[in-house]
Amino acid sequence: MFSIMAEIITNHWQTLLRGLGVTLELTLASVVIGFFIGILLALGRVYGNRLIYGICTVIVEIIRGTPLLVQLFILYYGLPAYGIRLGAVTSSIIAFSINSGAYQAEYLRGSIQSLEKNQMLAARSIGMTRPQAITLIVLPQAFRRVIPAWTNEFIYLLKYTSLAYIVGAPELMGVAKIIGSRIYFYFEVYLIVAFIYLAVVIVFTKIFDFVEKKFKIPGLETIR
């Protein structure tokens, strides 16, 4: 088994690496775009007027209430009927970004609301405008509080990007399937892929831990 795995790696490492590249591209792009979507949705739900609150709430509930795969299929297979044709990678990034954005919005909303009363009042009391109070006082603290939740979100998303192979994106799972179908050692190929995912998860967990420590407010314990 190990010799087969070693052989697969020597023969196909370039393909695997390309697959990993696409996986990371999907993950990073979706987390980053999702971050900005998440900020907008969270702000809309905390500070928006009734209309904005309503719109943001409906978006978040729809996204969180339907399977990611359904969202992806709607974009990839559904939109062409209306003349919008998106590539596999593009539609995956859009689907994952929106999905991640909805979840990130909820983490962020929770921490913004926990800061609302005391910190917002204090900021307004010295004459800050509402936008100043939000950007200078509330958000910087809210971001720090959601870093642990983001770590989880990133890891989920990394694993969920494997769904993109279903619409034909050449990410890790996609290339694994192709290699497997050529050499028929499915078990070994998927075992390698599993290890690659695991390694990436470990590396990014470490990175996020580092970021969390770096931005930790001295004297405050991180509440997990």
Add this chain to the structure above:
Amino acid sequence: MSEKEPLLKVVDLHKAFGKNEVLKGISFEMNKGDTKVIIGPSGTGKSTLIACINHLVAPDRGEIWLEGENTVTAKNINRIRQKIGFVFQDFGLFNHLTALKNVMIGLVKVKKMPKDKARKRAMEELDRVGLSDQAKSYPAQLSGGQKQRVGIARALAMDPKIILFDEPTSALDPELIGEVLHVMQDLAQSGMTMLVVTHEMGFARTVSNEIIFMENGVIVEQGTPEKLFKNPENKRTKEFLFKLEDLYGEGE
């Protein structure tokens, strides 16, 4: 300085939260340099009253005149708030900023003061409350008494015309109350105009020049500490002060 015009004048102030009428027509005045203490039972509307004064709570009806300007109808509320310092019971320090930055941020972002000038001014205020050695500490690294003194320095830095205190020592351990009261006493002596909700009778008796007793949304009685402590006109005032003496009094 015009002797006629009070610095702060509150006229017939009303506030209700839904059906709950909290302020039922509050009127009083403060002259420059006054230190007034508001006392009264819990839920009486003391916090609501001072929050209305800098519009952290919007009043329903009535007038609030600050230096001859009716702030209730003023368009730019942020400009009014700069003139009114506020010290919170739970400190309200910005937890992601050092003590120095807590004091600086209003100067830089609200008053648009250049950074180096703001830093210098902030250091002076920290020094004034005895905390220049803690400038680089974050709130979570400070004791309650130190946090509250940073809160006072932050209010002072904005050059307010008046500072409002909402039970500034209620969240403190007994041994830390003194350092905060001491700073407040110095402030009063330096001529700062202060309106203080507190149950610290020692402070009310020795530092304030008037005590306002509030109950159920109205001012029951107001007068000098001597008058209220020695011979209050109202029976309720007497009962309340008696109870407070029991709870908080330092005993002479």
